Each structure stands twice: as C-alpha cells, then as structure tokens.
Amino acid sequence: MPKVLVSDSIDQVGIDILSQVAQVDVKTNLPPEELTKIIPEYDALMIRSGTRVTAEVIEAGTQLKIIGRAGVGVDNVDVPAATRRGILVVNSPEGNTVAAAEHAVAMMLSLSRYVPDANQSVKAGKWDRKSFTGVEVYKKTLGIVGLGKIGSHVSSIGRAMGMRLLAFDPYLSTERAEQMGCQLVELDFLLRESDYITLHMPKTPETYHLINAEALDKMKPTARIVNCARGGIIDEAALFDALKQGKIAGAALDVYEQEPLQEDSALRSLGKELILTPHLGASTEEAQVNVAIDVAEQIRDVLLGLPARSAVNIPGLRPDVMEKLRPYLQLAETLGNLVSQLAGGRIEEFNIRLQGDLATNESQPIVIAALKGLLSHALQERVNYVNASIEAKERGIHVVETRDATVKDYTGSLLLTATGPLGTHSVTGALLGDNEIRITSIDEFPINVPPNRYMLFTLHRDMPGIIGKIGSLLGSFNVNIASMQVGRKIIRGDAVMVLSLDDPLPEGILNEITKEPGIRDAYTITLPE
Numbered sequence: 001m002p003k004v005l006v007s008d009s010i011d012q013v014g015i016d017i018l019s020q021v022a023q024v025d026v027k028t029n030l031p032p033e034e035l036t037k038i039i040p041e042y043d044a045l046m047i048r049s050g051t052r053v054t055a056e057v058i059e060a061g062t063q064l065k066i067i068g069r070a071g072v073g074v075d076n077v078d079v080p081a082a083t084r085r086g087i088l089v090v091n092s093p094e095g096n097t098v099a100a101a102e103h104a105v106a107m108m109l110s111l112s113r114y115v116p117d118a119n120q121s122v123k124a125g126k127w128d129r130k131s132f133t134g135v136e137v138y139k140k141t142l143g144i145v146g147l148g149k150i151g152s153h154v155s156s157i158g159r160a161m162g163m164r165l166l167a168f169d170p171y172l173s174t175e176r177a178e179q180m181g182c183q184l185v186e187l188d189f190l191l192r193e194s195d196y197i198t199l200h201m202p203k204t205p206e207t208y209h210l211i212n213a214e215a216l217d218k219m220k221p222t223a224r225i226v227n228c229a230r231g232g233i234i235d236e237a238a239l240f241d242a243l244k245q246g247k248i249a250g251a252a253l254d255v256y257e258q259e260p261l262q263e264d265s266a267l268r269s270l271g272k273e274l275i276l277t278p279h280l281g282a283s284t285e286e287a288q289v290n291v292a293i294d295v296a297e298q299i300r301d302v303l304l305g306l307p308a309r310s311a312v313n314i315p316g317l318r319p320d321v322m323e324k325l326r327p328y329l330q331l332a333e334t335l336g337n338l339v340s341q342l343a344g345g346r347i348e349e350f351n352i353r354l355q356g357d358l359a360t361n362e363s364q365p366i367v368i369a370a371l372k373g374l375l376s377h378a379l380q381e382r383v384n385y386v387n388a389s390i391e392a393k394e395r396g397i398h399v400v401e402t403r404d405a406t407v408k409d410y411t412g413s414l415l416l417t418a419t420g421p422l423g424t425h426s427v428t429g430a431l432l433g434d435n436e437i438r439i440t441s442i443d444e445f446p447i448n449v450p451p452n453r454y455m456l457f458t459l460h461r462d463m464p465g466i467i468g469k470i471g472s473l474l475g476s477f478n479v480n481i482a483s484m485q486v487g488r489k490i491i492r493g494d495a496v497m498v499l500s501l502d503d504p505l506p507e508g509i510l511n512e513i514t515k516e517p518g519i520r521d522a523y524t525i526t527l528p529e
C-alpha cells in the first residue's frame with residue numbers, strides 16, 4: 001500500500017479520501033531535517049503553507065510521485081526541482097477563493113472601523129467611542145492589484161458596497177477587467193488614486209517588494225492597504241516607516257516575509273493603524289473542506305495511475321477536456337512506446353501528427369503522453385507526464401508536432417514517426433467504439449489490431465507459404481499465437497504481418513525468423529500490461 005505524509009493540518013475529509021488507497025501519516029510541525037529524514041518512505045506529500053518543500057526534501061523523496069498543496073500558493077514548494085525529478089505538484093486553485101476574498105474585505109472594513117482595537121478596548125473594561133471614529137468605504141476608490149480569482153471576487157463585493165473599482169494586472173485584458181466593472185489602469189495611477197488597495201497576485205520575482213518605499217510614497221495619506229496574498233510583496237520595513245510617519249492611514253496584513261512572524265517584529269509594536277492576522281485567508285470551514293477534498297482526490301487518483309486535474313507543473317486542463325482526452329492519452333502513450341521499440345529505442349527524431357478532431361490546441365497533453373510512451377522503454381517509471389518534455393529535450397530528441405484536421409477516417413487519430421538505430425518507422429492509431437485502442441497502420445501498411453503485451457511484426461514479401469513458415473517456427477519455440485493479421489498495399493508486393501502472442505519471444509528467435517527467405521525484417525515488441 002502506498003504511503004502518504006500529511007505535514008500540515010488538513011480537514012479530516014481529506015484524510016478519509018487518502019485512506020481509501022494509502023496508509024496516511026499525519027505529522028505536523030516537523031523540523032526541516034526531520035522531514036528530509038522521513039520523506040524517503042513516502043509516495044505522496046500533502047501540505048499547506050506551513051511546510052517548506054525544498055530541493056533537498058525533493059532529492060531525499062526517492063519514492064515521491066506527487067506533492068499536493070491543499071490551497072493555492074505553491075511558493076513554499078521548489079516546483080522546478082520537483083519537475084526535474086518527475087514529481088507532480090497539484091493544488092486547489094479555487095477551493096479557498098471565497099474565503100481569501102472575504103478575509104481581504106473583512107480586513108478592509110476592520111481597518112475602516114478599527115474593529116479589532118475597539119473590541120480589545122471594551123474587553124479591557126473601557127468605553128472609548130472617540131478614538132474609534134472610522135471612515136466609510138461607500139463611494140471610495142478600491143484599487144485591486146491582481147484581478148484573478150480572488151481579486152475578481154473582491155471586485156464584486158466592492159461593487160456591491162458602492163465602491164469605484166480600479167485594477168492593475170499586466171496579464172489581463174481591458175475587456176475582461178471591464179466585464180468585472182473595473183477600470184484597468186497602470187500601477188502608478190492605482191497607487192495615487194486609491195483609498196483602499198488590496199493585493200491579490202502571486203509572489204514572483206516581479207512582485208517581490210512591488211510595494212516598496214517609493215510605491216508607499218505615491219499613496220494618499222488617507223489610503224489603507226491590505227495584503228492577503230503573499231508576504232514579501234510589501235516591503236515590511238518600508239511599510240513600518242510609512243505607518244510610523246503617517247504617510248498612509250493604515251495597513252492590514254495576513255501574510256509575512258517570514259512566517260510565523262518573528263516575535264520581536266517591529267510590526268507588532270504599531271497601533272490601530274495596523275491589523276495583523278496569522279495567515280487566516282483560507283481558514284474557513286468551507287474552504288478547508290473544499291481544498292482537502294480537491295487535493296486528496298488528486299493524490300488518490302495519481303496513486304491509482306490516473307491523471308490529476310490541477311497540476312501546477314503540467315499544462316492545466318479543464319476537467320471536461322481532460323475527460324475527453326483521457327482515452328487518447330492512453331492511445332498516444334501506447335503508440336509512442338511501440339514506435340520507439342520499432343525504431344530501436346535511442347530516438348533522434350520524433351514526429352507526432354494529430355489528425356482529425358485531435359488537431360486542436362487543447363491536445364497538447366497528447367503530445368506529452370506520446371513522449372512519455374516514447375521514453376518509457378528507456379526510462380521506465382522515471383518518465384511521467386511531468387518530466388517527459390524535459391527528458392526528451394535533454395536527450396536531444398528533435399520533436400516535431402504537426403496537425404491535420406482534414407484526416408477523417410477516424411474521429412481522431414495519431415500518426416507517430418520515430419527515427420532511431422533501426423531506421424525510421426511509423427505507426428498510426430485511433431480509438432474504436434468504446435474507446436478501444438486500434439493500431440491502424442505500421443510503416444504505412446494498413447492493419448487493424450488492438451495492442452497486445454507481446455507482439456511480433458515482420459516486413460516480408462507477400463508470397464505463398466511465408467505465414468505458415470512463421471507459424472510453425474513460433475510453434476517449434478512453444479510460442480502461442482493469439483491473433484494474426486497481414487497488411488499490404490499491393491498483391492505480391494511488400495507486406496507487414498502483425499502477430500499478437502501469449503508469451504514473450506525467446507532469445508534468438510528473431511534471427512531465425514529473419515533468416516527465412518522473403519522475410520526482410522522482424523521486430524519484437526513488449527508493451528506495458
């Protein structure tokens with residue numbers, strides 16, 4: 001049974017899902033060296049923002065197949081290191097959107113009405129109404145930096161509260177921003193115009209310290225800023241100075257450059273102009289159930305050999321598209337494996353032609369699946385959907401992808417051509433009826449056979465007696481033939497024979513076969529079970 005380590009606290013519903021297929025160990029607050037020490041035992045790791053999955057942890061995780069982040073941000077995972085090792089990283093892109101957006105709005109309103117400090121004051125026995133006169137958000141300008149899932153939800157709440165909405169997002173169209181009732185502007189304009197600024201972008205080299213002393217200087221003295229995105233987007237030292245000197249009216253932080261926030265952080269010394277929460281954006285009952293289910297299901301599926309729906313390090317796919325592509329991924333992988341064996345394994349050139357309905361832009365995962373199949377004979381389980389493209393590139397395989405929507409013999413078909421030590425070979429395949437895989441041509445000879453674990457292909461002269469000879473030769477080696485088919489273009493020209501065998505071909509038999517008069521070549525193929 002596979003083993004899953006859950007190293008941050010996640011909802012029980014996630015543990016229950018994982019327990020269907022794995023032994024689940026929950027060990028939270030592990031020191032980094034302890035995590036590195038125990039990770040070799042585990043097939044999967046499930047985390048939140050508390051665990052740092054460094055390159056060292058990934059190197060040590062020799063059994064690791066998947067890292068599941070029960071939330072959005074994966075900045076605590078060394079994703080490139082995971083990709084190089086072929087480890088899938090998945091997250092829950094939408095499970096906590098509402099929770100994070102509502103927390104940002106709660107921060108904005110708390111800042112406006114000093115709710116946290118007023119509460120503390122009453123609990124301390126006082127009745128001070130004067131110190132806590134606030135401001136309204138109605139008719140004020142809200143500047144949203146990062147108008148993605150969370151930013152968009154904040155925009156709809158802002159609109160409902162009667163706010164004017166500005167947005168800065170370098171990767172979003174003006175049209176999309178307008179659909180959400182936001183005016184897309186430059187950051188500089190947003191900083192100068194907004195009464196409230198809320199940050200909702202990922203932490204990247206580009207966004208690190210985006211809100212620095214210079215940016216804070218541009219803000220109005222009455223402005224308030226909220227960061228429920230990531231620590232490090234705001235320069236904390238510059239924010240401290242700006243608040244201390246009254247350059248801005250307030251700030252609310254849920255996330256910090258270093259988490260947990262250092263006990264002696266100067267930020268803790270500020271008054272009601274600064275609100276601090278301990279990374280609570282995703283901490284609602286609903287969000288925790290959502291993300292736990294979302295990520296646990298993906299880990300379960302991957303451990304069962306199925307694809308994940310929200311992989312961070314392979315192209316993202318909508319679930320309905322994935323559902324449609326799934327049988328074709330298997331087809332592509334099988335054909336990739338087959339053509340690589342025909343061409344002799346060490347492939348130099350690989351051409352994949354997506355035909356008919358597959359000639360769309362959404363079929364990129366099919367190319368990856370074909371590469372996985374192509375490399376799997378050489379790399380076995382070391383190659384997967386995550387690292388197949390990188391492995392192909394590192395091996396210097398020249399990959400060419402073409403599309404032809406005019407091929408109509410099947411709904412969708414694939415033509416793979418590989419060049420290796422045994423020359424250039426091609427194979428075509430399609431799906432029949434109930435998604436059954438059919439090999440529909442080999443080296444341009446038409447056939448129609450399902451793939452089989454053990455197969456023998458021969459290229460021979462189409463003449464009487466050949467088929468019988470091979471049959472009796474295999475019989476003399478005690479190899480049972482399950483099915484046989486011949487494909488030819490012209491009578492008595494060249495032909496291919498495809499034999500599905502119940503047993504692997506014994507050593508040396510290929511030599512015997514190729515010695516037969518009329519047989520030009522013979523290839524033995526073993527496909528995964």
Ligand SMILES: NC(=O)C1=CN([C@@H]2O[C@H](COP(=O)(O)OP(=O)(O)OC[C@H]3O[C@@H](n4cnc5c(N)ncnc54)[C@H](O)[C@@H]3O)[C@@H](O)[C@H]2O)C=CC1
Pocket residue numbers: 071072073074093096097100145146147148149150151168169170171172200201202203206207228229230254255279280281282283
């Ligand atoms: N405090 C918390 O507990 C939580 C924090 N988060 C954080 O919230 C952030 C946003 O999450 P989502 O909305 O789900 O992500 P998303 O991917 O839907 O949206 C991010 C948006 O930021 C934009 N963006 C990228 N670079 C930018 C830049 N330089 N300047 C301005 N915009 C830029 C993108 O174009 C995108 O529209 C993430 O950093 C995530 O980690 C998410 C959930 C909970």
Ligand SMILES: O=C(O)C(=O)COP(=O)(O)O
Pocket residue numbers: 048049050070071072073074096279280281282283
């Ligand atoms: O989903 C995110 O990006 C978050 O920041 C939430 O973090 P958490 O899962 O609460 O540690």
